[in-house]
Amino acid sequence: MRLAVLNIVGLSKSLIGENCPGIRSFAEKHGVQSYTPAFPALTTTGQSSIITGSKPEQHGIVANGWYDRENAEVRFWKQSNHIVQGEKIWDTLRGQLRETMPEFTCAKLFWWYNMYSSADYTITPRPLYPADGSKFFDIHTQPMMMRDELKANLGPFPFPAFWGPAAGIASSEWIASSAKWVEEKHQPTLSLTYLPHLDYCLQKDGPDSPLVADQVRAIDHVVTDLIDYYESRGIRVMLLSEYGISAVHQPIHLNRLFRQKGWLSIKNELGRETLDCGGCKAFAIADHQIAHIYINDKAITREVRDLLEKTVGIDEIRLQNHPRSGDFIAIAKPDAWFTYYYWIDDQVAPDFARTIDIHRKPGYDPCELFVDPEIKFPKAKIAKFLVKKKLGIRGLLDVIPLDATLVKGSHGRDIVPDEEKPVFIGSSEKVEHAEDIHSAILKHFSP
Template sequence: MKRSAIINVVGLTRSLIGAHTPAIKGFLEKHSCQVIKPAFPAVTCTAQSTYLTGKQPNEHGIVGNAWYDREYDELRFWKQSNRLVQQPKLWEDIREEVPEFTCAKLFWWYNMYSSADYSITPRPMYPADGRKVFDIYTQPMGLRESIKQDLGEFPFPYFWGPMAGIESSAWIAKSAQWVETKYQPTLNLIYLPHLDYNLQRLGPNHPDIAKDLKEIDRVVGELLDFFTAHDIEVTLLSEYGITEVDQPIHLNRVFRKNGWITIKDELGLEQLDFGASKVFALADHQVAHIYVNDKSILSQVRQQIEQTDGVDQVLDAEAKTKYGIDHSRAGDLIAIAKPHAWFTYYYWEDDALAPDFARCVDIHRKAGYDPVELFIDPKLSLPKLKVAKFLLKKKLGFRALMDVIPLDASLVRGSHGRIPENENDWPVLIGPQVSEGNQPINATKVYSKLKASILS
């Protein structure tokens, strides 16, 4: 069997391939390219699960990057167990036909306790003294120390947060080459997130995006050369396209004005009490899951959302079925933003009362995805010095709070989640797959395309 590599270049669209991406453009010219109608919602965890199972969220269960656990009355945000994906994965199905098939899964999500033969995923350690120690999780377990010895520590601050940049994608690309050299997997799944950062910070039309395109093209080009030299067939793939936005929507503040949100005072700061609230919104880019604990106000909630500026539509039970997201993890209602808008998780009305984690990179405790974590508060004096002091304290083993994130959602200029109106903003599949002409393919069809290419 031939060996394959699938490189997931997050945020890549046809509109971004050009003069600034000579390696990707050259690869495109040699192969077929199909535009993909994105999974819904068009977010990381849903898109990847759809590609790897060929199913919609109502079957694989990944309704977004997060959902509300109604039994625990807690959010499940950016969880990592592969068992959360409720359908067989691509490599598992291929193994049924080819038992000797092996798979490396590098930084794709749901990468802990996976049935993949080799996996690497970001996973901090949390000692009892309250520190957060940057690290990775690997399978086999011993791979963790050997790859760090050869490549150095994974540059975690560059993977997400105000320092996010090319360093993390470059390390992941090196790890793919390292795994190939050590283990020669039949399939190598590689996740390169670099374009995700400034496309959200600056928006896709900002002139500085040219630099990001050149940086990721260099990394992808090196991988293409490496895999070609090892006679490995490559497919380029992306999850979604990022479009310009200029309007944040604060649904939880709307619910609060209606008296539907319950706020708990914690050490003088406000904490949203999910279980005690009649309704709340779990924000996820341009989509928000609305969990209604008090079903008697369901119609009122829907009416209020529909009247909120920036909201495009609200999916009820029937519409969720049409969108393939009628799963028990999904919200009772799902709000979709207009093309230029996106949803925040904000619920406080006075920034002085915002919870302490609001000003930190804290992807698990917030009531939604927070792209403002990509910024350093412009109001801070000497912000780089503050970050340097924080990193030094962490290195020395002290507890520290990196509260440098602003609370100004208007800073965000790019988002995703809804299905973009322009197909040029849809993700792409580039490689040796049989083309179906110029017609886009549904995200669920990517699975069969990849499988057919691998087995051909």
């Protein structure tokens, strides 16, 4: 029997109730398990642990981004599947089923590290960046010819609904439609589909917000429709999530503390401050509730650790044995999270700080989900930018706030209450850790 795995980001037992009758019914029928997430409990780390059946120390995805020591550059949200070390589940299955199911194929839809994968059919968001500095929303597919066919049949991928202040259900709806499209065209043996919707409201408004109920109902409708669609074609369905979301109230600005100690190297670029990581004695790469601490001057290692241990909001310091990892990993308390901020005066913050720029920032920035409430007429400002863009005039869509207290939800910790743990639904195989899901999927295809 073929298998479809739906990754419903942010789903936990606490959300499986009256607002998601379809998912609740599926869970009552097939059983629901909560499991300890990968550490760190982050998108790319969790997905890579599931895909390879190994821990970050083996597959190398230590966070959504890290400091590349050799190139002295921060690399966030890269897309090549070659970055993930170890054998992928579709390659394992292709080898195991060579004799009994030589026609095996895998579709990997919007899971991360999806470019140049050995999976048969892939779709991933990928903007176009012409030489004039402009940016156009688009997707990347394998096979490449699928890209034009998809857009012709489904319309353009609604990129603003995938990330940013306009993030919403439209992106998950399009992804679900693309999953049906791939099924109808190619009938993959294993389909992996990523549905990001809950991530937005849970980080923006917090898991306790009354606004979450409508968003849960919205993703439940998408998921239930997909379950019905796959089951009508005789395809088994499994549901999973990578992490749950914790309510947070306390941002921690580690790089500002490091700056006060004289450990940062700051470069003035046209009146704006940028972080010169290669010249820093020590700095933090923040990613939700964890921060990798990289130390270039080993003489201050003990001093750095002492500061971390005394910093309000930090719960624990860990080590992670992989070259991409920092010298320390700081873990926030349950109600805290880490910013990447390093400037003291907002007037000299880098120009990208107030924009949606997931690659240039030396850390993850959930404030990209908001429009700055200090802007009096934000719609007019955005409209003006779009008109200038249409006319070929370059400019910044600088509408993102620098107020980290706006963020109400985060993740990254692996020690969380049961009701905040990620879930796995649709298999009788016991799952205690993220890597166990890999085994459960393999078991489905065992004779």
